[in-house]
Amino acid sequence: MTDVGPALRHRDDAEGRETLATIERTWQSPKGFFGWFTHVNHTNIGRRFVATALIFFAIAGVLGLLMRWQLSAPLNEVLDPDTYNQVMTVHGTAMMFLFAIPAMEGIAIYLVPLMIGARDMAFPRLNAFGYYVYLIGGVIFLLSLPLGIAPAAGWFNYVPLSNKEFSPGLGVDIWTTMITFIEVAALTAAVELIVTIFKLRAPGMSLNRMPIFVWAVLVMSFMILFAMPSVIVASAMLMMDRLVDTQFFVAEAGGSPLLWQHLFWFFGHPEVYIIFVPALGIVTSVVVTFAQRPVFGYTALVLALVSVGMVSFGLWVHHMYTTGLPFMGRSFFMAASAMISIPSGVQIFCWIMTLWGARIRFEVPMLWVLSFFAVFITGGLTGVMVASVPFDRQVHDTYFVVAHFHYVLVGGAVFPLMAGLYYWYPKAVGRMLSDRMGKWSVGLSFVGFNLAFFPMHQLGLEGMPRRIYTYLPEMDWGFLNQLATVGAIILAVGFGLTFWNLIYSAYRGTVADENPWNAPTLEWATTSPPLNCNFAQQPVVQDDRPLWSWPERGKRTVVGGLRTDRRETMVTTLLDARPQSVQVLPGPTPWPFVSAVAASVGFLGLIFSPWFYLIGFFGAFVTFVFWFWPRKPYRED
Amino acid sequence: MTKDIPVEVAVDASDITRFAPHTHPLWWGILAAVAIEAAVVANLLTSYFYLWARTDAWPPEGVEPPPLLWPTLILVVLPLSSVTMWWAGKGSDAGRMRQLALGVSASVLLACVAIGFRSIQIAQFDILWSDHAYGSILWAITGFHYTHVVSAIVGTAAVAILAWMGYFTPERQLGVVVDTLYWYFVAGVYLPIYLVLYWAPRLL
Known part of the structure; x- marks a missing residue:
């Protein structure tokens, strides 16, 4: 039976149930410990990304608390200077590379196929590969801290501080190799997301009907594509400077320390927007659902997202105003930096107009979004x-x-991320998060956050420098620092409550139905949690809010005729999403894991010997051949 | 509830092709990978000029720009290998699988020749990566492209083996199509590298 159209028209009769059971078996992920290493479904991989990122977030958050503890009083002796530097470097690096980007990517990997009505992503095995790379790289990076060999040159590793002379030891080497390695995971996810959004949208979902969240993910992915290469080039150069004596950043031998800053910030500034843009998508989803009306100014919002993405590549020099740049250059980047507030303003006004006069439901996700407004606008x-x-x-x-x-960063990315967790948790887990804990969590986080970080404005104006491990009592910075530390503790309790909520509600939460918030987008058109195949039948859409318009039309349109005995999903044209072909997707396989291990050996080995470049290259190549080699019987149709 | 709304099958996928090597998502995936690599090259070449702009003498005193003979020969060999690649693809589109096998094998051989020339040329560099930033960036860009040619060779060798085994058909030839796309990039990206490394220090 290849034609599942008529059979599934009534999902509740015997034939329909049997057909669905067949599809579900086809899309099932193997169980057991060894089965875990073969999963490729985007829902599994996306969940893993988010869970891993949240654990790294908690660890990096504890490091933040340690720093606050050290700074809570002048001449405190909780951390010695070198440990403080390591803690600070790992806190910043982990928050950026191990938490913020992967968490956003994880949410995107989980949601995008559901939102565009696809059954999986375009390259499921690459997805799995990216996850293992991220997991291995992240764990090794964090392990360097308890071993006392963590990098200590700050998250942006300025040369010459980070070169061999001033940062001996393995720390910076671990930073350069592992961060480059983790960027590989960011890049694979970006490629995967772009192609999935371009080619696997449900029939009828032309570009102008895509949910704003999907647009945001598309912009984020393109930014990753063009920003990450420069940090990879920069850290590869630093790696070589330290390991094989190249002279890229050594001024005495024709190198330029400023080259590092340019390359790093050419990535580093877009990076801020890489985590901020998907957050805008989350905010829009939540605003639309809790205002119960279509978004105001769809086109303006999309254009604003795209222009934020573009303009963010022209701002990097504003991190380098004090490096002695030419006056003309500084003026240009000052104008460009001010310019980014225009598209950001457009977004804020679109949200205000969407909310204006609507009967807003003040559920927990909406409360997180409102705190986002307050905090982010201040920032x-x-x-x-x-x-x-x-x-x-x-x-x-x-x-x-x-x-x-x-x-x-916290206001612009973490608060929306929390909104997203509360909003989509019922879809992913099938249970609602506790409302009461959620409200306490928002309240404590909002108060704690402002108490922790608002005083720092004043401290800065009073001249307290960053990156210092302590200060003298005569400076009179003690009180504000104490206040900040108290705030940090409250903030940690606030986030901690959400962590507990995530675990508790998985077992005790109220069972969620398909669409508990009455949202308009396709991820809510399937069971909670989603079927293995996402949709019993892939949907066909006529507008940008199918779940609100199907009841009005009195019928729901779907794709029929996909095979049930292998993994198939529709491929559609890029602009109009007209049916073009059917992609047959691969099933569970362990090779992405093996490839990731081979690549990790190569990258980690680089710290010790350049020969690992060859070992990693050919090791990865051999595993790729096993990964891609066609298996018999060859497919005939 | 969505599931209670009556269903209408609006698109019937049973007759839509399962083979579309020229519009397959993987084609787009390779294109995105090429975009990443191109961004890396752009970063490397920009760094080259940035370092140059901040130095008095480029190349440093007593160092000559690399000789032109071998790089120029590579500039002939790599496009030639792209032609054989294109010819192989023509063959497999038309169902002439022998032409495909011959074409990809010829490309692998030509690229091996290019790698041979490249190795001779690297041996002729009169500066080490550790002597000066000029040497560092010269070796880094050269090594980067060298690695890419090698990965195109080993990847295409796998395609060639499959071609001689008779795996490919005019429909089932996604591997050929995407490998060709990557090959064009590796061959094409040599042109800006060639101009910057060998002509820029002579002309600018």
């Missing part, structure tokens, strides 16, 4: 301040900057 305002050269040169390298970027 945006200080952003406009530090974008201007004269002001920036006053507060550069002070706690004012620390306050600013925590406001934009």
Whole structure:
């Protein structure tokens, strides 16, 4: 039976149930410990990404608390200077590379196929490969801290501090190899997401009917594609400077330390938007659902997302105002930095218009979004301040900057991420998160966050420098620092409550039905948690809010005729999503894991000997051949 | 509830092709991979000029730009290997599988020749990567492209083996199509590298 159209028309009769059972068997992931290493379904991989990222978030958060503990009083002796530097470096690096990007990517990997009505992503095995790379790289990186060999040169590893002379030991080597390695996972996810969004959308979902979240993920993925290569090039150069004596950043031999800063920030600035843009997508989804009306200014919002993505590549130099750049260059980047507030403003106004006069349901996800508005707009305002050269040169390298970027990063990415967790948890787990714990969590996090980071503005204006492990009592910074530490503890309790909620509600939460929030997008058109195949029949859509318009039309349109005995999903044209072909997707396989292990051996070995370049290259190649080699019987149709 | 709404089959997929090597998502995936690699090359070449702009003498005193003979020969061999690759693809589109096998094998051989020339040329560099930033970036860009040619060779060798085994058909030839796309990139990206490494220090 290849034609499942008529059979599934009534899912509840015997034939329909049997057909669905066959599809589900086809899409099932193997059970057991060894089965775990063969999973390729995007729902499994996406869940793993998010869970792993949250664990890394908790670890990096504890490191943040350690720093706050050390700074809570002048001349405190909780951490010695070197440990403090390691803790600070690992905190920043882990938050950026091990938490923020992978968490956003994980949510995207989980949701995008569901939102566009596909059965899986375009390259399921590559997805799995990316996850193992991320897991192995992240664990090795974090292990360096308890071993006392963690990098200590700050998350942006400025040369010459990070070169061999001033940072001996393995720390910076672990940073360069493992971060480059983890970027590979970010890049595979980006490629995967772009192609999935371009080619696997359900029939009828032309580009102008895509949910805003999917647009945001598309913009994020393109940004990753063009930003990550420069940090890879930079860290490869640093790696070679340290390991095989190249002279890229050594001024005495024709190198340039500033080259590092340019390459790093050409990545580093878009990076901020890489985690912020998908957060905008989450916010839009939540605003639309809890206002119960279509988004205001769809086209303006999409254009704003795209222009944020583009403009963010022209701002990197505002991290380098104090490096002695030409006046003309500084002015240009000052104007560009101020310009990004235009598309950001468009977004905020679109959300306000969507909410204006609507009967807003103040559920937990919406509360997180409202705290996002407050915190992020504050961060945006200080952003406009530090974008201007004269002001920036006053507060550069002070706690004012620390306050600013925590406001934009935590406010702009973590709060929306929390909104997303509360919003989509019922879909992924099949149970609702506890409302009461959620409300306490929002409240405590909001109060704790502002208490922790608002005083830092004042500390910065009073001249307290960043990256110091302690300060003298005569500076009078004790009280504000104490306040910040208390705030940090409250913030940790707030986030901790959500962590507990995530675990508790998986067992005790109220059972969620298909669409508990009455949302308009396709991820809510399947069971909670989704079927192995996502959709018993792939949907066909006529507009950008199918779940609201199907009841009005009185019928739901689907794809029929996909085979039940192998993994098939529709391929459609890029612009209009007209049916083009059917892609046959691969099933469970252990080779992505083996490839990831081979690649890890190569990367980790580089720290000890350049020969591992060859070992990693050919090791990975051999596993790729096993991965891609066609298995008999060859497919005939 | 969505599931209670009556269903209508609006698209019947039973007759839609399962083979579409020229519009397959993997084709787009390789294109994205090429975009990443191109961004890496752009970063490397920009770094080359940035380092140059911040140095007095480029190449440093007493160092000559690399000789032109071998790189120029590679500039002939790599496009030639792309032609054989294209010819192989023509063959497999038309069902002439022998032409496919011959074509990809010829490309592998030509690329091996290119690698041979490249190795001779590297041996002729009169500066080491550890002597000066000029040497570092020269070796890094050269090594980067060398690695890419080698990975194109080993990947295409696997395709050639499959071709001689008779695996491919005009429908079942996704491997050929995407390998060709990557091959064009590896051959094509040599042109900017060639101009920057061998002509820029002579002309600018």
